Amino acid sequence: MTLPKKFYLGDIVRMRKPxxxxxxxxxxxxxxxxxxxxxxxxGHLVLMPRRKFERAVRQVLGGPNRPPEDLPGGPAExxxxxxxxxxx
Numbered sequence: 001m002t003l004p005k006k007f008y009l010g011d012i013v014r015m016r017k018p019x020x021x022x023x024x025x026x027x028x029x030x031x032x033x034x035x036x037x038x039x040x041x042x043g044h045l046v047l048m049p050r051r052k053f054e055r056a057v058r059q060v061l062g063g064p065n066r067p068p069e070d071l072p073g074g075p076a077e078x079x080x081x082x083x084x085x086x087x088x
Contacts, residue, residue, distance in 0.1 A: 005054050007031050011063035012040070015056050019044065025061070 007013075011028040018024040023041025030036035035053040037046050048056075060066070 004050060005057075007035065007053075007060070008063055008065040010065050012061040013037070013057050014059040014061060016058045017056070024058075028063070 007028050009028060009031060013026050013028060014024050015026055019026075019039045019041060021039060021042040021044070023039055025040040026037040026046075027040060028035060029038055029045070030047075033050055034047050035050055037048075037053070038044070039046075
Protein backbone atom coordinates (compact mmCIF):
# COMPACT_ATOMS: atom_id res chain seq x y z
CA MET A 1 0.00 0.00 0.00
CA THR A 2 1.45 3.36 -1.00
CA LEU A 3 0.94 6.66 0.76
CA PRO A 4 -1.51 9.06 -0.90
CA LYS A 5 0.00 11.93 -2.85
CA LYS A 6 -0.20 15.37 -1.27
CA PHE A 7 -2.60 17.88 -2.75
CA TYR A 8 -3.33 21.29 -1.28
CA LEU A 9 -6.32 23.63 -1.51
CA GLY A 10 -5.87 25.97 -4.44
CA ASP A 11 -3.52 23.67 -6.37
CA ILE A 12 -3.80 23.92 -10.13
CA VAL A 13 -3.53 20.49 -11.77
CA ARG A 14 -3.42 19.30 -15.37
CA MET A 15 -5.57 16.23 -16.01
CA ARG A 16 -4.89 13.45 -18.51
CA LYS A 17 -8.11 13.98 -20.44
CA PRO A 18 -9.34 17.45 -21.41
CA UNK A 19 -12.77 18.61 -20.26
CA UNK A 20 -15.41 18.90 -23.04
CA UNK A 21 -14.93 22.70 -22.89
CA UNK A 22 -11.33 22.13 -24.08
CA UNK A 23 -9.47 22.98 -20.85
CA UNK A 24 -7.25 20.45 -19.06
CA UNK A 25 -6.50 22.67 -16.03
CA UNK A 26 -8.42 22.34 -12.77
CA UNK A 27 -8.32 24.00 -9.34
CA UNK A 28 -8.47 21.81 -6.21
CA UNK A 29 -11.30 23.01 -3.93
CA UNK A 30 -11.59 20.14 -1.42
CA UNK A 31 -9.06 17.57 -0.25
CA UNK A 32 -9.89 14.40 1.69
CA UNK A 33 -11.14 10.94 0.75
CA UNK A 34 -12.86 12.74 -2.14
CA UNK A 35 -11.37 15.59 -4.16
CA UNK A 36 -13.52 18.45 -5.48
CA UNK A 37 -12.10 20.27 -8.49
CA UNK A 38 -13.28 23.17 -10.66
CA UNK A 39 -12.56 23.44 -14.39
CA UNK A 40 -10.65 26.65 -15.10
CA UNK A 41 -12.20 26.82 -18.57
CA UNK A 42 -15.90 26.78 -17.76
CA GLY A 43 -16.18 26.58 -13.96
CA HIS A 44 -17.78 23.10 -13.87
CA LEU A 45 -17.44 21.36 -10.47
CA VAL A 46 -16.54 17.67 -10.15
CA LEU A 47 -16.27 15.49 -7.03
CA MET A 48 -14.29 12.27 -7.44
CA PRO A 49 -12.67 9.67 -5.20
CA ARG A 50 -9.05 10.44 -4.31
CA ARG A 51 -7.74 7.28 -5.97
CA LYS A 52 -9.41 8.06 -9.27
CA PHE A 53 -8.19 11.67 -9.04
CA GLU A 54 -4.58 10.58 -8.37
CA ARG A 55 -4.64 8.39 -11.47
CA ALA A 56 -6.18 11.15 -13.62
CA VAL A 57 -3.68 13.90 -12.68
CA ARG A 58 -0.90 14.38 -15.19
CA GLN A 59 0.93 17.28 -13.51
CA VAL A 60 0.63 19.60 -10.51
CA LEU A 61 1.25 23.13 -11.76
CA GLY A 62 1.40 24.75 -8.32
CA GLY A 63 -0.82 26.75 -6.03
CA PRO A 64 -0.86 29.33 -3.24
CA ASN A 65 -0.76 26.77 -0.39
CA ARG A 66 1.87 24.43 -1.84
CA PRO A 67 5.30 24.53 -0.14
CA PRO A 68 8.12 25.51 -2.58
CA GLU A 69 9.90 22.16 -2.12
CA ASP A 70 6.80 20.37 -3.49
CA LEU A 71 6.70 22.36 -6.74
CA PRO A 72 7.99 20.78 -9.97
CA GLY A 73 11.66 21.71 -10.39
CA GLY A 74 11.95 22.77 -6.74
CA PRO A 75 14.84 21.89 -4.42
CA ALA A 76 13.49 18.39 -3.77
CA GLU A 77 13.78 17.59 -7.50
CA UNK A 78 17.19 19.20 -8.03
CA UNK A 79 15.81 22.40 -9.53
CA UNK A 80 17.30 25.83 -9.07
CA UNK A 81 15.24 27.68 -6.50
CA UNK A 82 16.37 30.06 -3.80
CA UNK A 83 19.44 32.23 -3.20
CA UNK A 84 21.84 29.27 -2.77
CA UNK A 85 21.40 28.41 -6.46
CA UNK A 86 22.36 31.90 -7.69
CA UNK A 87 26.07 31.04 -7.78
CA UNK A 88 27.38 34.14 -6.04
